[in-house]
Amino acid sequence: MRRGLxxxxxxxxxxxxFIGAYAIAYFLRVGFLISTDFPIAPYLQTVIIVTPLWLGVxxxxxxxxxxxIQTSIRNILYIFYAAxxxxxxxxxxxxxxxxxxxxxxxxxxxxxxxxxxxxxxxIAFDQWQRKLLRGxxxxxxxxxxxxxxxxxxxxxxxxxxxxxxxxxxxxDSRGTSEKELAGVPVKGKLNKLEEVIKQDRITHILQxxxxxxxxxxxxxxxxxxxxxxxxxxxLGIIQGDEKVESIEGQPVTMVSQKSSFFGLF
Amino acid sequence: xxxxxxxxxxxxxxxxxxxxxxxxxxxxxxxxxxSHLVMKIPVGIPxxxxxxxxxxxxxxxxxxxxxxxxxxxxxxxxxKDDHKLGALGAVRVWLxxxxxxxxxxxxxxxxxxxxxxxxxxADFKANPLLAAYDIQDKELARAFGTVILNxxxxxxxxxxxxxxxxxxxxxxxxxxxxxxxxxxxxxxxxAEEHPDNIGGxxxxxxKQQIRVDCRVFTELWRDIxxxxxxxxMHEALLEGKPLADPTASIDDQSTLEGSVFLGxxxxxxxxxxxxxLLFGNTTVEDCVLEDxxxxxxxxxxxxxxxxxxxxxxxxxTKKV
Numbered sequence: 001m002r003r004g005l006x007x008x009x010x011x012x013x014x015x016x017x018f019i020g021a022y023a024i025a026y027f028l029r030v031g032f033l034i035s036t037d038f039p040i041a042p043y044l045q046t047v048i049i050v051t052p053l054w055l056g057v058x059x060x061x062x063x064x065x066x067x068x069i070q071t072s073i074r075n076i077l078y079i080f081y082a083a084x085x086x087x088x089x090x091x092x093x094x095x096x097x098x099x100x101x102x103x104x105x106x107x108x109x110x111x112x113x114x115x116x117x118x119x120x121x122x123i124a125f126d127q128w129q130r131k132l133l134r135g136x137x138x139x140x141x142x143x144x145x146x147x148x149x150x151x152x153x154x155x156x157x158x159x160x161x162x163x164x165x166x167x168x169x170x171x172d173s174r175g176t177s178e179k180e181l182a183g184v185p186v187k188g189k190l191n192k193l194e195e196v197i198k199q200d201r202i203t204h205i206l207q208x209x210x211x212x213x214x215x216x217x218x219x220x221x222x223x224x225x226x227x228x229x230x231x232x233x234x235l236g237i238i239q240g241d242e243k244v245e246s247i248e249g250q251p252v253t254m255v256s257q258k259s260s261f262f263g264l265f
Numbered sequence: 266x267x268x269x270x271x272x273x274x275x276x277x278x279x280x281x282x283x284x285x286x287x288x289x290x291x292x293x294x295x296x297x298x299x300s301h302l303v304m305k306i307p308v309g310i311p312x313x314x315x316x317x318x319x320x321x322x323x324x325x326x327x328x329x330x331x332x333x334x335x336x337x338x339x340x341x342x343x344x345k346d347d348h349k350l351g352a353l354g355a356v357r358v359w360l361x362x363x364x365x366x367x368x369x370x371x372x373x374x375x376x377x378x379x380x381x382x383x384x385x386x387a388d389f390k391a392n393p394l395l396a397a398y399d400i401q402d403k404e405l406a407r408a409f410g411t412v413i414l415n416x417x418x419x420x421x422x423x424x425x426x427x428x429x430x431x432x433x434x435x436x437x438x439x440x441x442x443x444x445x446x447x448x449x450x451x452x453x454x455x456a457e458e459h460p461d462n463i464g465g466x467x468x469x470x471x472k473q474q475i476r477v478d479c480r481v482f483t484e485l486w487r488d489i490x491x492x493x494x495x496x497x498m499h500e501a502l503l504e505g506k507p508l509a510d511p512t513a514s515i516d517d518q519s520t521l522e523g524s525v526f527l528g529x530x531x532x533x534x535x536x537x538x539x540x541x542l543l544f545g546n547t548t549v550e551d552c553v554l555e556d557x558x559x560x561x562x563x564x565x566x567x568x569x570x571x572x573x574x575x576x577x578x579x580x581x582t583k584k585v
Contacts, residue, residue: 173280189277191284212492216281216576223578 002139003066006132010064010125015051017117018086022047025110029103038102046094054086054114063122066140066164070126076119083115130162138166142229143202145190145217146209147172147181150233154208155182168200173210197224207234266386266443267367268312268334269359271352271463272299272324272374273341275317278491281576282560287320288489289374290327292544294502294526295510298489299374303331307383310370311335313363315355318342354460357453366446371463373440377498379485382441388420389443393470394478395422396441398486409437409488410464412479422477427464436479438464439486448475492574496556499542500524510545528561544577551585 023044030038061078062068068075087107095101133139142158142165144151155167159182170186171193178186187196190213196202197220205221206229207214214230221228232242237255245254276288283291289299303312312334316324321340328336339359341350350358356371370386378396385396397412411432413424426432444452448470455462455469470477487498503524509515513527518535521527525538528545536552543549544561553569563575566582575581 173278175277190280191275191277193280194284212572212574213280215570215573215579215581219576219579219581222580 002133006129007064010122010129011055013121013125014055014058014118017121018051018054018114019044019047021113021117022090022110024113025106028109029106042098043094043102046090046097049097050086050089050093053089054082057082057085058118070119070122075122079119079122080115083111083118086114087111127162130164133164134162134166138164138168140165140203141168141200142166142204142206143168143196143200144170144181144184145172145205145207145213146170146234147176147178147186148209150231151206151208152182154206154231155184159183165204165206167206169196169202171196173213193220197226202226204229207231209234211235266310266370267365268306268310268370268372269356270299270302270312270314270372270374271355271440272314272316272320273350273352273355274375275319276375276490279489279495279574282495282558282574284576287316287323289314289316290320290323291489291495292526292528292542293377293499294508295528297327298377299327300331301377302372302374303334303336305378305380305382306334306370306372307386308333311337313337313339313359314374315339315341315359351456351460352463353452353456353466356463357456357460360449360453365449368446369444369449371442371444373463373488375489376440377485377487377489377502378439378441378482380482385441385480385482386443388478388480389445390478391445391447392476392478393445393448393467394443394480395467396439397436397479397481398439399435399481399483400437401435403432403435406432406435406437408490410467412436412438414479414481419481420478422467422471422479425464425467425471425477427462427468436481438467439482440488442467451475492558496540496542496558499526499558500540513545 026040026043061082063075063078087110090110091107144155144167147170151170158165158167167184170181170184171188171190172186173190175189176186180186204227205217207217208231211234218228242253242255245252272287272289274288276283279288290297293301306312314324314336316338318340324338328338341355359365388394395412400406407430408428410425410427411429411434412422413434414436415421415423451469451473452466455466459465467477485501487494489495489498500523503526505523507521507525509527510529510531512529513531515521515527515533516535519533520537522539524540526542527533528543530546531543532548534550536549536554539555541554541557541559543559546561547559547563550566552565552567555571557570557572558574560575560577562577563579564582567585568581568583
């Protein structure tokens with residue numbers, strides 16, 4: 001629920017920002033006096049028509065996903081791509097509805113402002129959202145399976161980055177003398193799985209060890225409607241060059257040489 | 266003599282099979298492991314089975330299936346693994362609360378013993394007695410209580426070490442003991458300090474210069490502590506042959522190789538199963554399963570598994 005409301009707020013912010021960016025571009029180019037040569041009404045009308053399409057582009061790029069790092073190069077490129085798409089859609093929409101073109105500089109202003117504005121808004125909102133979703137009662141309590149260094153690194157990373165996925169408990173199939181790992185309590189062996197899921201209101205399970213239990217952990221996740229996450233190291237993939245791809249519609253985990261030029265395509 | 270069977274463990278290493286089932290009630294060749302054990306005990310020895318509150322109902326239901334012995338289910342006041350009395354602690358509480366003054370046949374409920382317990386009891390004189398098995402591998406022996414015998418008198422125990430780092434012997438204790446009534450006070454005192462160390466009580470006997478006797482058996486024995494040992498025991502009991510409950514069904518296009526057990530209401534269609542144990546009420550269609558233990562109420566379609574232990578109610582159907 002919390003996430004739903006936040007997403008709605010985030011999207012609303014984007015809508016206002018996009019319209020605002022185009023409005024500012026208008027005034028920067030035309031001046032702050034109302035022009036009769038290039039009236040604002042049809043201009044804003046077109047912006048309003050284009051806004052949901054631009055938002056659709058952002059949504060299709062999964063820019064709002066909880067797993068997305070807003071400051072990552074990929075995300076910045078996605079937002080840039082959406083801004084360019086916004087400019088293209090606006091030009092087309094304006095031409096189709098008004099039968100004329102307009103100032104190219106205004107379009108560049110609008111595209112630049114919508115890109116920078118969206119990026120800054122997304123970064124700021126993401127930081128605020130992380131704090132909110134990690135609060136005293138986290139929205140996404142994460143159960144870690146396995147007590148090992150990979151698990152410790154992951155927990156430390158999630159906590160350092162203030163991830164919305166907050167590690168709250170650890171279980172280990174073999175049992176361990178450790179009482180906690182990176183500040184997160186070790187609550188016992190897998191026989192406590194059901195109990196921990198209920199007590200800690202777990203929403204995500206992250207498997208960091210015990211490959212032999214994958215099937216059963218997946219069954220538990222399906223039963224409780226939880227999201228299952230797997231560290232590639234459990235499968236022996238440790239170099240960090242893996243990705244989930246699809247071959248003929250069949251999902252596969254792919255590990256390929258990064259240096260391959262053709263791999264980019 | 267009175268029998269006391271320890272069945273209070275939570276068997277966490279056998280998760281998920283023991284998620285809602287006690288290890289001694291895991292099926293072997295169609296009947297619970299504990300029933301195999303009870304069948305080896307001479308009729309006339311009253312039995313007390315000690316378990317925890319979580320599995321109380323299951324043990325009460327199991328007790329009703331035993332017609333040959335008088336079975337009392339004793340519930341430890343524990344609902345969680347970390348609140349356990351300890352194996353020896355449970356013995357102590359029973360001895361004291363029930364004021365036991367007989368010799369005690371003490372058995373681990375999660376062990377399969379192929380030998381006759383009547384033969385074992387026949388060796389009981391007046392000294393503490395334990396049954397040992399030559400596991401023939403010092404590495405494996407590290408996980409058990411090891412027994413060092415007197416070379417001259419192969420029935421006298423000279424040393425007992427619980428889970429030693431460097432075993433001196435490959436003879437391991439099988440979780441089958443007789444505690445003479447004369448020494449129950451030693452057991453109680455030791456248990457107060459060491460409620461988890463059942464093997465340690467034999468070290469205590471030796472420390473107090475009490476002679477401990479041993480009977481070495483060569484018949485099949487396993488401590489069912491892991492997926493591997495459970496599967497091995499299943500294979501050993503079925504001797505490489507399939508066994509199916511009368512209510513199980515298998516079609517003409519399926520093959521069963523090696524030790525395969527099909528529990529009640531299991532259906533196998535167009536599949537190949539090798540050395541598998543299916544608890545029951547499960548459908549397997551177009552699958553290849555090898556060395557798998559499948560808990561009840563599962564549905565598997567178009568999947569291949571080797572060496573897997575599946576949770577109750579698993580539904581794994583691959584789109585083809």
